[in-house]
Amino acid sequence: MNLKENYTELLSNIGFSGNDIQKNWLGLQKAYSHKSRHYHNLTHIKDMIECFEMYSDQIKSPNEILFSIFYHDYIYKSSKKDNELKSAEFALSILPENIQLDKTLVFDAICATQLHQYNSNEDINWLIDFDLKILARDWEDYKAYFEQIRKEYRIYPDFLYKPGRAKALKHFLENEFIFQTDEFRKLYEEKARTNIEKEILLLT
Incomplete structure (x- = not known):
């Protein structure tokens, strides 16, 4: 299933009309395809959805989390510090009145991707x-990410x-853990820390 199909299925399931789905998809595509987006683009969303599909059986509110993935970087300006808040506000603004979605969870989830x-x-x-899974990629992929x-x-x-x-990178290392789930800590914590330490050396 491609990104548009994922998006269409989700919005259809939670109560959007066909016209609204198409209009919102075009808006989403435009936002994430802006020429200033080198990392925070549709490829990043696609990578997150692949993770979501792998672990969806662990998630109690899958529609809310999937919707949050699509919108968590909708607004992204490198000179601003409120991108996540603005993205969360925008995500809620497009929801119809009778939507079958926990709006508070969506808002909190998107805002949580800031810190x-x-x-x-x-x-x-x-x-x-x-x-954050990108932090634990093989070094060449990680290098492409930070570039x-x-x-x-x-x-x-x-x-x-x-x-x-x-x-910002040292802040990750100062925390007891980079990842918040036991599964990701077990699989990716060590690799992410190694990558971050290597990048810090390149920056200093």
Whole structure:
């Protein structure tokens, strides 16, 4: 199933009309395909949905989490610090009145992708881990990822970007765990820490 089919099926299941599904898909596609998007694009969404499909049997509110995946980076400007909040607000703004979706969960889930910290709702922890799985890729893929992030922040010169990026990465290492679910900690924690440590060395 491709991304549009995933999206269409989800919105159909939760109560969107055919016309609204098409209109919202075009909006989503346009937002994630903007020329400034080098990493936070449809490929990132596709990767997260592959994770979601692998672990969907662990998720109590799958429609809410899948909807949150589609919209968590809808608004993305590297110069802003409220992208997740704006994305969450936008996601709720397109929901029809009679929608079969827990709006509070969607809002909280999208906002949680800003800080990626442990949440009392396990579904949100899965979403956070899907978002961060890139950190545990093989080194060449990880390198491609941080080069894409650098392009998204190209408005900042190296003397500003490098210490800022290093600080953000060190924050991950300072936490007891990068990942929030036992499954991802077991599979990916060590690899993610190794990759982050290597990138920090390149930045300093």
